[in-house]
Amino acid sequence: MPRKFIQVGTGGMGRTWCTTALPPNITDGLIEPVAAVDIVPEQLANARKGLGLPESKCYTDIHRAFDENEADFAIVVVQPAAHETVVDIALAHDCHILSEKPIADTMEASVRIAKKVALAGKKMGVTMSHRFRRDITTLRDIVWSRTYGELDYLVCRFTCAARNRGQWGQFRYDIPDSLMVEGSIHHLDLLCDLATQGDGTLCDTIYAHTWKPAWGDFAGDCQSLAMMQMQNGKRCSYEGAKANAVGLNGWGQEYLRAECDQATLIMNHAGLEVFPYGTGHTQRGEGQPVDLIDQPKWSNTWLIEKFARWLNGGPAMETNVDDNLQSVALIFGAIESGRVGAPVDVQAFLAGHVARIAV
Ligand SMILES: NC(=O)c1ccc[n+]([C@@H]2O[C@H](COP(=O)([O-])OP(=O)(O)OC[C@H]3O[C@@H](n4cnc5c(N)ncnc54)[C@H](O)[C@@H]3O)[C@@H](O)[C@H]2O)c1
Structure with a gap:
């Protein structure tokens, strides 16, 4: 039925x-x-x-x-x-x-x-x-299966040229923290998911700066640099920007690098390449292309x-919704980190809200 x-x-x-x-x-x-x-x-x-x-x-x-x-x-x-x-x-x-x-x-x-x-x-x-996109799912399969050994750290770049009102819908120019609430919610979520390598671990701390450059039409912060450390010790760094001069890595085109023991993996503009250990000095475009997984439904x-x-x-x-409280704790923890100028203990931040808020 x-x-x-x-x-x-x-x-x-x-x-x-x-x-x-x-x-x-x-x-x-x-x-x-x-x-x-x-x-x-x-x-x-x-x-x-x-x-x-x-x-x-x-x-x-x-x-x-x-x-x-x-x-x-x-x-x-x-x-x-x-x-x-x-x-x-x-x-x-x-x-x-x-x-x-x-x-x-x-x-x-x-x-x-x-x-x-x-x-x-x-x-x-x-x-x-975005966590369930084709390219991200392929990358997750490789990282979680430890094809190239233990993950060390992840890097993600999401940069867009959307500084003028209307270039990213309408309401996002009027709300506080539009990058975190409407953009980074996806990236911090998928980074932490990748960094678990399937062990169910959670984010331990987040340290972030968020701000708005003079040339952005946004009412709230639209740029961020952030770092997360997971309970399993893995680290993730994140660059998110909606008001840059050009969009290098917009939606569906993010640059994501997974540094594993036996390989560096680079996802960029929905393509994935692997650089096995021993390749020496190299650059994007010179790796081995990886075929993306095929299935009927994505996202x-x-x-x-x-x-x-x-x-x-x-x-x-x-x-x-219960598990996804982790993802909102990441973005609001990041905003809080920027406010206090110090790392935020994500689990304590979430537990404090859960304990305090009544319905
Ligand atoms: N996953 C993604 O890739 C993705 C992309 C864009 C937006 N979103 C999410 O989708 C949601 C909507 O964002 P959007 O960009 O479509 O916003 P939008 O403002 O472009 O569209 C919202 C629509 O809802 C209608 N609406 C507003 N209040 C309403 C109400 N009380 N009752 C009935 N209709 C109402 C509006 O008239 C409009 O048609 C947000 O949560 C946003 O984060 C997700």
């Missing part, structure tokens, strides 16, 4: 959900759309076109959409500051939740959401799409399938 869903937010990234991520899972009989909501009526055209919903099942009033349609789960594709309100409505209608990242726009709201979901006895997954398309299988009694998806 396909699981019935209501999608909230059908413009922006919601359009990609309607046209690309959801249809293969509908075709596979895993899920079935019953309604869509967007406060801007024109954006509902994406739900009609991509999901095949009739006009009568496309709503601008979220309460009517949930009152008038029985659903198993809600899909949340609105700005992070609106996630908690949508989650509250979904839970009030006995729905599970599949939400875009980050869980919410603050540490407090993220912890509240996880607690409300647990109290309601529901399942919630968060779509950390959100794959995550939707994982979520549907979880609802049907399969294993919990990796990015279930």
